[in-house]
Amino acid sequence: MSGMMIRTLLTGLALTAALALAGCDAGGKGPKFSIVSGSENTVIQPIVEEFCKQKNATCSFTYEGTLDIGLALQSETGVEQDAVWPASSVWVDMFDTKRRVKTLTSVAQTPVILGVRKSKAQALGWIGKPVFMKDILAAVKNGSLKFLMTSATQSNSGASAYLAMLSSALGNKPVIEPGDLDKPEVQGTVRALLAGVERSSGSSGWLADLYTDSAGQGTLYDAMWNYEAVLKETNDKLIGMGKEPLYAIYPADGVAIADSPIGFIDHGRGPEVETFFNELVAYLRSAPVQKRIADTGRRIPLGDAVTKGDPSWNFDPSRLVTAIRMPEPTVIRQALDLYQGALRKPSLTALCLDFSGSMGGTGENQLQAAMRFLFNPDETGKVLAQWTPADRIMVIPFDSRVRTTLLATGDPAQQKNLVDKVSLQHADGGTDMYACASRALERMKDTQNLSSYLPAIVIMTDGKSDDASRDFLSEWMATNPHVPVFGITFGDADKSQLDALTKATSGRVFDGRGDLVSAFRAVRGYN
Structure with missing residues (x-):
């Protein structure tokens, strides 16, 4: 092999290695690039995807709440995506104490x-x-x-x-x-x-x-x-x-x-990734794209294009x-802190906890850990999810029947009492989430001044329930104000049942399979 051929081969290998390091694919493909964003940017995602297609890049969006993005910035591990796109730079200023975000640029207002x-x-x-x-x-x-x-x-x-x-x-x-x-x-x-x-x-x-x-x-x-x-x-x-x-x-x-700012997070994948980000920002700030962003009803920083x-x-x-x-x-x-601890409308929350036999072992341990977090003011205060004495809490362990109904306020001593009582529950029996939801609804109907609370039923389950949805929904329709039902999945939960129930009651399902504690924290924002 000639010296020129060897040099050409080495140059090609070096280029391939550099592309791999940068998250790029050989053959002219662009980088893999991920963005974590607030939900308000869903209408702008197609505009970003068009740019990614032009660059032969593979781009992905993850949508998180403002606090989730902020807490990830503040954590030891940081944000795993290549860019953050929160609704406001305020949250980066407040949570990015390690100054991980670079080139924060407003895209719209x-x-x-x-x-x-x-x-x-x-x-x-x-x-x-x-x-x-x-x-x-x-x-x-x-x-x-x-x-x-x-x-x-x-x-x-x-x-x-x-x-x-x-x-x-x-x-x-x-x-x-x-x-x-x-x-x-x-x-x-x-x-x-x-x-x-x-x-x-x-x-x-x-x-x-x-x-x-x-x-x-x-x-x-x-x-x-x-x-x-x-x-x-x-x-x-x-x-x-x-x-x-x-x-x-x-x-x-x-x-x-x-101010809808987008910022870069350097994960050490090479200068090509940051170059791609800078080109994306330039594209989003270009006059034709700003006009398209303005057409969505947003105010643009350059001020040249305005939606009628x-x-x-x-x-x-x-x-x-x-x-x-x-x-x-x-x-x-x-x-x-003042909002969460004193000023917001108090919540009336029923937590239906699945202690059926299939929850034995890991499931039961993780559920108990989630309860120790949820009713620990020191821990919930760190993520702005703390309860107040004005809040009303029901914890209802269930299997094929309702085992008991535990009542408390958000007073710290009463929260500790809930943890102690839940710790005595162990996995056994079948699964009937509707019996628990009905018990919660019955108790809520007996609550004085129900309209002065934000009520919610939260069902955490890992298994398929006996289907008594028709009876429950009849009872639900007769209760005013209507109480939303939220679901938290665990293990191999039948998500279709939870989806149907939460949709019928204007609630939502949260995925607790990866992190049950985070799922319980997230649902607090809806109550």
Whole structure:
């Protein structure tokens, strides 16, 4: 073999090695590139995928709640994806203490506003006039307005609405300072506003789907706090369904604006991966793509392209809004602790725990560990999922029958008592999740002032249940307010049964097979 041939062969081997190190495939293929994002970016995903196709790259999206992205940034292992795309840079500032995120760049902007069913807005006298947070408060207090809103400790849209409420309660001072949060009158005002929450969630996209799905089934909610762009997407669906749209309310005393930043995480796979990210950002910021992003209802940083508004429901992305100044990260964290621990609407939660025979061994151990986490204020406080003394908790262990019903509040001593009592339960018997759900519903119906709580039934199961869904759903329909049922899967759970039950009750299924503790924490954002 000649020297030239050897050099050519070595050069080819070196190039192949470099491509493999960079996560690329030989033969001209681009890198494998993964993004973890907030759910509000689902409509932009196809635009990113077009770029990936142009570059022969394999791109994947994972959608997580704001808190999940923040906690991953803060953890020892960090985010496993190549890029993070949260709703707001605030969460990177607050959680990225190890400064892992590079080149954080805003792609779009969207304020968090209140969408009110148009006939409700008309009845409230809000059509064509400025509406202040005090007007929203008055409507909540007199019982004429309830709304959907994501959890402020799980989702950016909920946190944005909550921070705007705080800012208004403080008289719109230039910036919220730590001592401001201790003022009783401020806490009282915000607590009264949050009493208007009718359903909560950990995802802005899921909340919008809840509104449209419910409208399709004849259940009309009054209003929803969400991104201006998500309200456009929601109204596009509602109008297509022949349903009443939401009227956009831009609180005149201030709104929080999400800046939709995308940032790079260097996992040491070579400069080609970072180059691909930089090219992706340049593509997203290019004028033609910015126009396409603007067409989704988002406000773009360059300001050259704006979606045409719709006066019929007051949608106007060219409208100048009063933006609140976001507090320092330490103050935001203090505000979120205050929300979770004192100001949010209290929850009424029934936990149906599967202790059937198939849960023996690993399943039982992991379930007990999940309960030790869920009822340990020191641990739940770290992830903003703590209970309060105002919360009401039922723990109902079941197999083929309901074993017992344990009642408690979120008081720390009562939480410990729950852990002690659950520790005495062991796996044995068959599986009937509907018997547990019925017991929970019976207890909830006996609760005084049920409408003053956010109720939820959470079923954790690993097996197929005897099907008594028809009887349970008849009972469920007769209970007002309707109580959503959430499922947490474990082992080889029959997900189809849980899917059907949660869909019928406007709930959701969480996958607990990989991490049961995280699944229980996530469901807290929906209650």
